[in-house]
Amino acid sequence: NNGLRREIRQRMGEDLDNMDIDELRGLEQNLHDSVKAVRERKYHVLQTQTETYKKKVKHPTEAYNNLVRALQMREDDPVYGYVDDEASQFEGALALANGGTHMYALRLQPNQPNLH
Numbered sequence: 319n320n321g322l323r324r325e326i327r328q329r330m331g332e333d334l335d336n337m338d339i340d341e342l343r344g345l346e347q348n349l350h351d352s353v354k355a356v357r358e359r360k361y362h363v364l365q366t367q368t369e370t371y372k373k374k375v376k377h378p379t380e381a382y383n384n385l386v387r388a389l390q391m392r393e394d395d396p397v398y399g400y401v402d403d404e405a406s407q408f409e410g411a412l413a414l415a416n417g418g419t420h421m422y423a424l425r426l427q428p429n430q431p432n433l434h
Contacts (some may be wrong), residue, residue: 328345335378337345 324333328337329349334342334345
């Protein structure tokens with residue numbers, strides 16, 4: 319227990335007077351190794367958090383882009399949905415109201431003669 323307390327004090331920079339040069343070099347090496355391990359862990363945590371954040375941002379961004387593309391397709395191609403074609407609907411209704419019933423008239427020819 320006392321050895322552990324002394325080691326902690328030495329790592330904190332206290333109780334270094336009765337250490338020889340080899341012990342000081344060993345303590346310095348241990349501190350460098352500890353700092354390296356802490357730094358690697360910190361960078362790993364930061365990288366993981368950054369990747370998680372990018373994934374969280376990427377998903378809504380992709381969904382938004384897909385919705386924008388779908389809306390543009392619907393505006394560009396009438397097969398896919400809504401097209402603002404109010405003027406042509408008005409003109410068609412006006413032509414029918416003015417007696418344009420022959421506009422869509424079809425004449426069919428029978429394939430077989432009527433035997434009645």
